[in-house]
Amino acid sequence: MIGSETMIRRMALAIIRQALRLLPHTRSEWAQAMLTEFYYLDRDSDALVWAGGCLIASITMRIDAMITGNMKISRWILAPELLFCFVPLTLAWFDGIFGMSGIIRLNMEIIQQYFINSTTGTLVLIMMLALAILGVLGPVALFAACRLIVTGRSLPRNLPAMVLITGPIVLGVIYVTGWLLTGTEIRFDHWGGILLFSILPALGAAHMYYVYSPDRNLSMTS
Amino acid sequence: MHGYDLSQNAGLKAGTLYPILTRLHDRGLLEAKWQESGYSGRPPRHLYRLTAKGREFTQEQFADQVQLTPAARLQGSRA
Numbered sequence: 001m002i003g004s005e006t007m008i009r010r011m012a013l014a015i016i017r018q019a020l021r022l023l024p025h026t027r028s029e030w031a032q033a034m035l036t037e038f039y040y041l042d043r044d045s046d047a048l049v050w051a052g053g054c055l056i057a058s059i060t061m062r063i064d065a066m067i068t069g070n071m072k073i074s075r076w077i078l079a080p081e082l083l084f085c086f087v088p089l090t091l092a093w094f095d096g097i098f099g100m101s102g103i104i105r106l107n108m109e110i111i112q113q114y115f116i117n118s119t120t121g122t123l124v125l126i127m128m129l130a131l132a133i134l135g136v137l138g139p140v141a142l143f144a145a146c147r148l149i150v151t152g153r154s155l156p157r158n159l160p161a162m163v164l165i166t167g168p169i170v171l172g173v174i175y176v177t178g179w180l181l182t183g184t185e186i187r188f189d190h191w192g193g194i195l196l197f198s199i200l201p202a203l204g205a206a207h208m209y210y211v212y213s214p215d216r217n218l219s220m221t222s
Numbered sequence: 223m224h225g226y227d228l229s230q231n232a233g234l235k236a237g238t239l240y241p242i243l244t245r246l247h248d249r250g251l252l253e254a255k256w257q258e259s260g261y262s263g264r265p266p267r268h269l270y271r272l273t274a275k276g277r278e279f280t281q282e283q284f285a286d287q288v289q290l291t292p293a294a295r296l297q298g299s300r301a
Contacts, residue, residue, distance in 0.1 A: 030244055033254070033268035034236060037225045040264065050226070053236025060241040 008044040012051035019055035024065040031058075075149050082145035085204025088196040089168060090142050093135030096128060103132045120182045127178045134171040135197075137164055141205050148208055164205035172198025224257075224267045243270060251276030 016038055020031040034054045041047045065074065097103055115121035141164050172194045179186050223231070229239050246252035250273060257269040272280060 027244065029254075029268075030240060033225060034240060036265040036267050037236075040224070040226060040261075040267065050236055053229075053239070056235070056237025057240035060237065061244060064241065064245075 006044055009047050012044075012047040013038065015048075015051040016054045019051070019058040022058040022062045024062065026065070027061055030061070079149045082149065082204050082208070083142075085200045085207075086138055086142040086145055089135060089138030089201045091138075092197050093131060093138045096131040096135055103128055123178045123182050127175055130171055130174040134167045134174075137167040137205075138197075138201060140164065141201060141208075145204070145208060161205065161209040165202050165209065168198045168201035168205070223270055225270070228270060246276065251279050 016035055020035060023031045034057065038047060038050055038054075041050055095102065111125065115125040144164070175194065175198070176186070178184075179190060184190075225236070225239065225243070228234075228243075229236055232239065234242075243252060243254075247254055253271045253273050253276075254268050255271075256266040258266050
């Protein structure tokens with residue numbers, strides 16, 4: 001009954017409204033259906049039980065939408081996954097450019113003194129330049145991921161996607177080669193760096209490209 | 223029938239009922255439409271009805287269930 005607004009009814013209504021926000025937008029009609037039934041319940045206890053049921057129904061339907069079994073994936077899972085893939089490379093690129101040892105702090109005198117005159121220095125300079133150039137794919141991929149998560153628009157096709165996938169791999173190869181040539185002992189944290197700045201961004205970009213490519217007729221759940 | 227009435231008749235809470243209704247609807251077994259309320263000031267309600275395919279499906283399910291009851295099996299063994 002709409003007229004009598006007891007505290008219990010207000011609480012039940014608040015629970016229902018919050019519960020219905022959990023539903024995917026494709027279920028908005030069902031959300032409305034559950035809400036309107038509430039207005040036909042005269043007893044407060046019925047209203048409260050109905051609200052609890054709506055909460056459980058919403059959670060169940062949300063989980064149904066997330067478990068699709070055909071490579072579709074919820075944005076709720078995609079968002080942290082892609083952030084985890086692209087944020088480390090983005091931060092590394094930012095540090096490589098603007099950090100304490102960033103490339104913008106170099107001048108010809110420093111380059112001549114520390115980098116050009118030795119093989120090791122030259123290789124380190126190449127690695128720094130590689131991070132500055134290829135690392136920019138981190139923020140680019142992060143932007144593409146945010147666009148995908150918010151708007152559902154997939155990664156640009158073919159060449160840009162291939163660059164986003166292969167770029168971090170090339171960066172990883174340059175770093176491993178550089179370490180080998182300079183005789184650096186490759187420790188566990190070096191491999192961690194390769195994983196974070198090379199393998200994960202490449203896998204994340206591949207995921208965006210292959211799973212959400214419109215040609216495969218796969219769409220994202222809300 | 224409306225959601226709350228279905229819930230009462232089937233003895234199911236909304237949390238169980240609505241996921242079932244949505245799945246039946248997705249499979250084309252249930253038809254849902256909005257019906258204007260007979261009461262002033264209350265919003266239209268969702269009305270549910272089995273489709274022809276849904277009726278066939280339920281009849282098959284009931285038939286299977288009857289065959290599986292102990293009484294039916296007992297009757298079958300006596301025959």
